[in-house]
Amino acid sequence: MRTRFILIQTSHAGNVGGVARAMKVMGFDDLVLVAPRWANVLRREETIQRASGANDVLAKARIVESLDEALEGMDHLCATAMTPRDFGPPTLAPRAHFDALLRPTVAETPDQTPAPAAPEGVAFLFGSERFGMRNEDVYRCHAALCIPTAPDFGSLNLAAAVQLIAYDWRQALGGFAPPAAAAPPRSLADTQALAGLLQHLEQALVAVDFLDPEAPKKLMPRLNQLFNRAALSEEEVHILRGVAKAMLKTAQQAKR
Known part of the structure; x- marks a missing residue:
């Protein structure tokens, strides 16, 4: 028009x-x-x-x-x-x-x-x-x-x-579509990296007394499903493993 x-x-x-x-x-x-x-x-x-x-x-x-x-x-x-x-x-x-x-x-x-x-x-x-x-x-x-x-x-x-x-x-008249933000390339973590994260996180949760290894119930399988839904990238796995490492370090210092 x-x-x-x-x-x-x-x-x-x-x-x-x-x-x-x-x-x-x-x-x-x-x-x-x-x-x-x-x-x-x-x-x-x-x-x-x-x-x-x-x-x-x-x-x-x-x-x-x-x-x-x-x-x-x-x-x-x-x-x-x-x-x-x-x-x-x-x-x-x-x-x-x-x-x-x-x-x-x-x-x-x-x-x-x-x-x-x-x-x-x-x-x-x-x-x-x-x-x-x-x-x-x-x-x-x-x-x-x-x-x-x-x-x-x-x-x-x-x-x-x-x-x-x-x-x-x-x-x-219909407007203009907002410019699409270019999504940065995202490399998904493979199953081996996810298994390593879960093992590391399990150790940390036990160390801070959040998880009872004698009665773990279904906490770790549920976290596994949560991470699957999240489709974690390699960088996100590294971040979470860093969190687990800090938890273990803090727990060790508290026991001295």
Whole structure:
């Protein structure tokens, strides 16, 4: 699905770089600026520094003079607004709106009329840092997204707001799997090493009076089964034998 982030009359170059970075880490690269304060904002030093490597997003970004140009090819528009408008699109939490947008349900009618299909192009609109979005721009949108924040302090930096919306949208689209940690090579202990461990451990348990050799019951077979389930590595066997050795040494010192 085509996704576009649109910044309207942005006044701080650093925010443009921060937005590019926020988009890149979520896998988006379609950025359009509508009448920004600086005509060369995409090349300014502060912009590039704040982008922190998202230079490809800046290189692809476009600057246009009107919102109409920025919206070309988009068929679902999401405004971002802290304050609900008395008139205009419904104010919704991002996750709830994205879920409804991407997973339309069948209307409960006798003929089971399907809900509208998911859009092909979604645009997220962000207003200027000082004034937010103009009412006339919000009214053009299908939804006004309000990021849930603390009731007494809901002011978000522009790049931070883009990051939150981009994250929720990426998750709605399926997200990214976390990188798989490369498991270090693990050499399993053979039966001979395990038998040596059990013998060593048995001696240690007798020495510390945990195991009565005259009435061992089933302690050692149970430990054998425990170690089998654990699938001990050679290194783990060495560690446990070190524990057994320390137990024997401590028991010998106590008897002197």
